[in-house]
Amino acid sequence: MEIAAIRRPVADDMSVVDRIVQDRLQSDVALINQLGHYIIGGGGKRLRPMVTLLMARAAGHSGDDDRHALLGATVELIHTATLLHDDVVDESAVRRGRDTANQIWGNEASVLVGDFLYTRAFEMMVELDDMAVMALFSRTTNRIAEGEVMQLMHVHDPDVTEDRYQQVIYRKTAVLFEAGCQLAVGLNSAAGRTRLDAAADYGRRLGIAFQLADDALDYDGDAAAIGKNIGDDLAEGKPTLPLIHCMANATPADRAIVRDAIENGGRGDIDAVAAAIARTGSIAYTRRLAEQEAELAIEALAAFDDGPFRTALRRLAAFAVGREY
Numbered sequence: 001m002e003i004a005a006i007r008r009p010v011a012d013d014m015s016v017v018d019r020i021v022q023d024r025l026q027s028d029v030a031l032i033n034q035l036g037h038y039i040i041g042g043g044g045k046r047l048r049p050m051v052t053l054l055m056a057r058a059a060g061h062s063g064d065d066d067r068h069a070l071l072g073a074t075v076e077l078i079h080t081a082t083l084l085h086d087d088v089v090d091e092s093a094v095r096r097g098r099d100t101a102n103q104i105w106g107n108e109a110s111v112l113v114g115d116f117l118y119t120r121a122f123e124m125m126v127e128l129d130d131m132a133v134m135a136l137f138s139r140t141t142n143r144i145a146e147g148e149v150m151q152l153m154h155v156h157d158p159d160v161t162e163d164r165y166q167q168v169i170y171r172k173t174a175v176l177f178e179a180g181c182q183l184a185v186g187l188n189s190a191a192g193r194t195r196l197d198a199a200a201d202y203g204r205r206l207g208i209a210f211q212l213a214d215d216a217l218d219y220d221g222d223a224a225a226i227g228k229n230i231g232d233d234l235a236e237g238k239p240t241l242p243l244i245h246c247m248a249n250a251t252p253a254d255r256a257i258v259r260d261a262i263e264n265g266g267r268g269d270i271d272a273v274a275a276a277i278a279r280t281g282s283i284a285y286t287r288r289l290a291e292q293e294a295e296l297a298i299e300a301l302a303a304f305d306d307g308p309f310r311t312a313l314r315r316l317a318a319f320a321v322g323r324e325y
Helices: 003-024 030-040 047-058 067-090 101-105 107-128 131-154 162-186 193-220 241-249 252-264 270-279 282-303 308-322
Strands: none
Touching: 003 030, 003 047, 003 067, 003 107, 003 308, 030 067, 030 101, 030 107, 047 067, 047 162, 047 193, 047 308, 067 101, 067 107, 067 131, 067 162, 101 107, 107 131, 131 162, 162 193, 162 241, 193 241, 193 282, 193 308, 241 252, 241 270, 241 282, 252 270, 270 282, 282 308
16 A cells, blocks of 8 residues: 555644644754755655554544644654764765765754754644653653664674664664654543553554564665665665574575675675575565564554544554565
């Protein structure tokens, strides 16, 4: 299913989110306007605000106010800030098929505008006037930063374990999905603990499934479709799950090839690494784990009433692991 069809039940809400994001990007500092609008306008699936809105509606939020849209916009600004910082740390040149902001304006501007987006997001949290929102988002952004540092520690390390990598993807990716879903349900004052926990479980598992699918696409996706070069993770010396699984199951000869590629980075050995990954079934293994997480995410939706919003959330989980971009 195309993402547009999944988005349809909250299309009007997403329009409100877009207006809020565009409005909150405004600054009397010209460079902030230019760089901020460039990265926000770079496309993307807008999964994080979309899942936040769908979860709020599934939990019975009436939408008489725009609190759910403000929450979704806050999630999107936090995510966008992480992208700006990620591209600097990774020295990335391409994202979503375009030059990265740091490629155009430099690392310093990208980091500082990322900081602006973070602080703007916290201003928006204050507007929600809910200490639970502030507390959870504060913990979430702290966890994201931990994930970034952990990933940095793993670069060029061929001995990273699957458990350590799972910790990274929870912090870097899944924790923001988890927070957005839990806070969305919390907008309904009548929501009980069961639904709050189910929403957090759905978001966490969706985020993990999404990241694992990305790991697989980095080795068997289409560069034009995914908007970045195939083998970018290898080029940056990142031991993602296909490489970790390959290292644990390969022949000594293949293990030596993968180890050398992780330690040195670059794309010179991409064909040999891809062949080793294929021989160990590491792409299939990664996709299988992603599908398991998606199935568990769908099971968590049993806590919510059937209807178009729960259906869209179920389809979103399937999309996260079945997509080609």
